Amino acid sequence: MSLLRAERVSCHFGSLRAVHEMSISIAPGELRALIGANGAGKTTFFNLLSGFLVPTHGRILFDGSEITRVAPHQRVALGIARTFQITEIFPELSLRENLRVPVEVAAGLRLRPWLERRAADAIDAAIAELLALGSLAGRADRLAGELSHGDQRTTEILMALALRPRLLLLDEPTAGMGDQETYEITELIGRLHRERDLAILLVEHDMRVVFRLADRIMVMAEGSLLAEGTPAQIAANENVQAAYLGGVAA
């Protein structure tokens, strides 16, 4: 049984076929990577899955229910959370407040005009747990906009995690990072996958990260699927090497 299934999904902007008849099936607990050259349609496909865009054709199912036209906030309630290619956080709020918002949303409190003591304590405990997970406890009261790039990327992942998703969509989580930060984020994603049995779809350009983490890899080119398989199969695929990898992973 797949957790997320997209069936022949297309997204056309006039004559431009940004995504054309892409299908995907992600099982619970699987870590799938989506790779491809710039302009291959990865982020558009990602946006279709998260509800940011509505497909021109095809359908998307989550846990057996169709979600093709379901709004993003409703997809979050179903268990889909995402991060963005360019970090999307609340820069003028502290790191702690950045986490407080999704924690309260996940607890079903977003319309509450007040919080009783017990609920407030539970929220604080959930925030502390997330901060510890991202090794950011010491920076909890700093403005998110003043954190390093790596810490901001980690914050965004923690915000998505705070929603207690069943599927996490990560759009280039290591973009713009140095080696040490890339290593730390890779470790964090790997730990989440192993310890929380979380299904993850990862769009990533850094092949070291992809081949280290992914159970299966999909390769996109010109809006369509070029290849799909295990990391070993993809590394050995001549079409992929010719079109994209250039022997990086070999």
Place this chain on the structure above:
Amino acid sequence: MNDPRRLATLLLIWTALLTMPLWIGAIGGYTELASRVVVMGLAAMGLNFLLGFAGTLSFGHAAYFGIGAYGVGMTLKYIAPSTGLGMLIGVAAGTLAAAVIGALIVRLRGVYFAMVTIAFGQVFYFMAFRWNAVTGGDDGLTDWHRQPLDLGAGVLDIMHSDLAFYYFALAIFAAATAAMALLLRSPFGRTLIAIRENERRARFLGIAVERHLWLAFLISCGFATLAGTLYALLNNFVDPRALRWDMSGNFVMMAVLGGMRSFWGPLVGAAVFVVLQDFVSSRTENWMSIVGLIFVLVVLFFPRGVLGILRRRSVS
């Protein structure tokens, strides 16, 4: 409340408000002017609930302010001589109008939202202006008077005493600002700040952005409506200018002057605006030019408003 600076601000503001009738005469003011500061402060803080905390600019809040004003005036004139009933009807009418209009416009953003709020505001203005038989048209709604309040234990004579009316308005202001502060510190308030900071992120955190903005619009207009009822009671009169677009502009100016990112900023802005208006307009017809110039200078050199300047000084 653990922050000593916040506690000091609160003490300063409430001491000033509670004692204003005692010292306003010394600076050339009078009790009615003090009441106007409180009433306009509430309207500006109501607008700022939407502008400063949800990041959405409305240029049509005078419509709801005016509906509240006409609601209380028409109740006292046509239905029953009860100030409390008039205020209830005024607030209900204004909030209902905001609920309907908010649902129609909540998907718009930025300048489009602002323009549509002006347009709806002008619809209400022309209704008040043209419907002579009921609203009194351009001459305004006259021949009614605020009534004493029966509080059970005694009667508060707001009809004859300006001082009693001031403390009545201040009590309403205190209750409204307490509710506002509670809401802004709640999970709901945090979702509004999240929407202001980054709407896309908020949406992908599971926040139904349109529903939350509609609620914020409704609450914000509710406070403006409440201020409108007090405005009519203060003047024992209401005319279509209470609903006109320039009144909405005044509320925006008050919020920006005082500092729209701070809770009390709009009250400070309202005090500056109302006192300047009273002082300068008694000397020149072109008082708006002076106020406008001060507004431009504040926006150019102190974009965080008067309270922003004071806060920066106290930090440094």
